[in-house]
Amino acid sequence: MRDFFISAESEGTMDYKKMIVAALKPALGEYLSDSEIYGKIEIPKESKMGDYAFPTFTLAKVLRKAPQMIANEVIEKIDQSQFEKVEAAGPYINFFLDKTAFGAEVLETILAQKENYGSNDEGNNGNVPIDMSSPNIAKPISMGHLRSTVIGNSLALIMNKNGYNPIKINHLGDWGTQFGKLITAYKLWGSESEVKADPINKLLEYYVRFHKEDVEKPELDDIARDWFKKLEDGDEEATNLWKWFREESLKSFKQIYDKLGITFDSYKGEAFYNDKMDEIVQLLEDKGLLKESQGAQVVDLEKYNLNPALIKKTDGATLYITRDLAAALYRYRTYNFVQSLYVVGAEQTNHFKQLKAVLKEMGFEWSDDIHHIQFGLITLNGKKLSTRSGRVVLLDEVLNDAVDLAQKQINEKNPELEGADEVAKEVGVGAVIFHDLKNERTNSFDFNLEEVVRFEGETGPYVQYSRARAESILRKAGEIAEFDQLEISDSNAWDTLKALQEFPNIVKRAADQYEPSVIAKYALGLAKAFNKYYANSKILTDDNERTARLALVKSVSIVLEEALRLLGVKSPDEM
RNA sequence: GGUUCGGUAGCUCAGCUGGAUAGAGCAUCCGCCUUCUAAGCGGACGGUCGAGAGUUCGAAUCUCUCCCGAAUCACCA
Structure with missing residues (x-):
């Protein structure tokens, strides 16, 4: 087994817990191993109680003494x-670190x-495809897709x-029977110019109208089925319409992705795997996994305590x-991934369990490297969003509202x-993105x-604002010849230094x-510590710690910007 | 009914592998712009951590039972 100290040392940054283990070892070495001591060290809630603490309860039994007495003896x-x-x-x-030395080292680093x-090379440059976003063609992007x-974008940056x-894959919903319906509706009520003017909304309108009318005209379903069949068989008209719908949809999706500042490495959607499923079925057959039911x-998954996976319909x-299955295998062959992530809602948990189980049954050990990164539902007034029922919150509208509001605030506060x-x-x-990422992924939330x-x-704006204030100070400070003398004696700076x-x-x-929320929470904590420091200490005073204080401000700016970047949020220098 | 995830302050949520008086933000009330951006800072108010039992020196955290909510459970994706 690899000694944990080696890995701690290889991180490149100072491990203060290690220092404490070294200090405690002479007194406790005969009762506890290094790693046991290390594991017990905790961080007190309040900084009055020190920076690190070692509780002596565990030793009470062995030493048959009161913990208080042990603590007193050990420090001697x-x-x-x-x-x-x-x-x-x-x-x-309780251990109190040498604050000035600690601070100087952090700032210097x-x-x-x-x-x-904060970067590390733990991933060894291994490929990690991330299945994310994946909206359906001809349907608008809603708050649901935002998540x-x-x-996915933040995880790509974090990884x-x-x-x-990371390889960001937009697994578009660009295939399925709905295209039969869409083509039918378009042929009946649509026009090329309409679609070109406003692709998503028009296509959605046709789709919704189809569902309305087919209640009374069930023959529409037959026409739609025919069209989808034609599409599957490669009929030219059907294929051209499908391609066109896809392109137009993608164009309008890209406008939203631009607003969010998000790009993809692949747009291979469901249709891409049309010709890759026969192989899967064949493989399953060859391995004797396919059963008729x-x-x-189906593939029986009883030993995984799962329902059978339905591979082919009647x-x-x-x-x-x-x-x-075809996509998973394709990604494995293409990327030889070390991990394969699927950022998909929690409602598909069962599906991904089945997916992994079937791959496992097929003998693909890399099934274990597939992770379903689930997240909670966004509801509206407590109900699930649904395009058909009209209960949608369009992402584009939310983004526009947020930007308008920001504009208004700027006019007021910084005209x-x-x-x-x-x-x-x-x-x-930034506000919209941050709001989505600040809480644990799996939490559901009602849209408000x-x-x-x-x-x-x-x-998010709170964090951005904190950094903008830091930048403002740096602008006022002017050029700094050299950052040396980084010791800060001001105790107001302590929480910020520790956070850094x-x-x-x-x-x-x-x-x-x-978990992007880990980064978001951290950014909030650092911003908060810095704002407190900012409120209580004058930075641009001309004394012998001025450079050190500016180094702190600079460091805060660097780390806040980096934390926000990892969330996919921009850091304006002024706001 | 089975499985999974939740139940912590009026609201939205933190609380890392169990540890020292349970923390934020919002809302409400009160202070602070003649000092580096008040999108900020400080203070007040506010909790039987769903209920009960167990493990432990010690439980919001681990185990079990129960109550409540959500998602899901083969021919949709």
């Missing part, structure tokens, strides 16, 4: 020279590494920060999972701001426009848990 025995002080507080041994601060898009090579072809048509339009976009869109576009409190030091661990945790 250990070398305290590395710390500002070490004190026994009841059953705890950040200023040297700049935006690379997958924004979480990259951890040394992986009620006229359909009529011989394939299903969603068949396509996803002289140059490039106000651009800043309004960055702030408005006021909350989404809020700029005060724990929001935490960033590399936060980056790792976010990747381990596939």
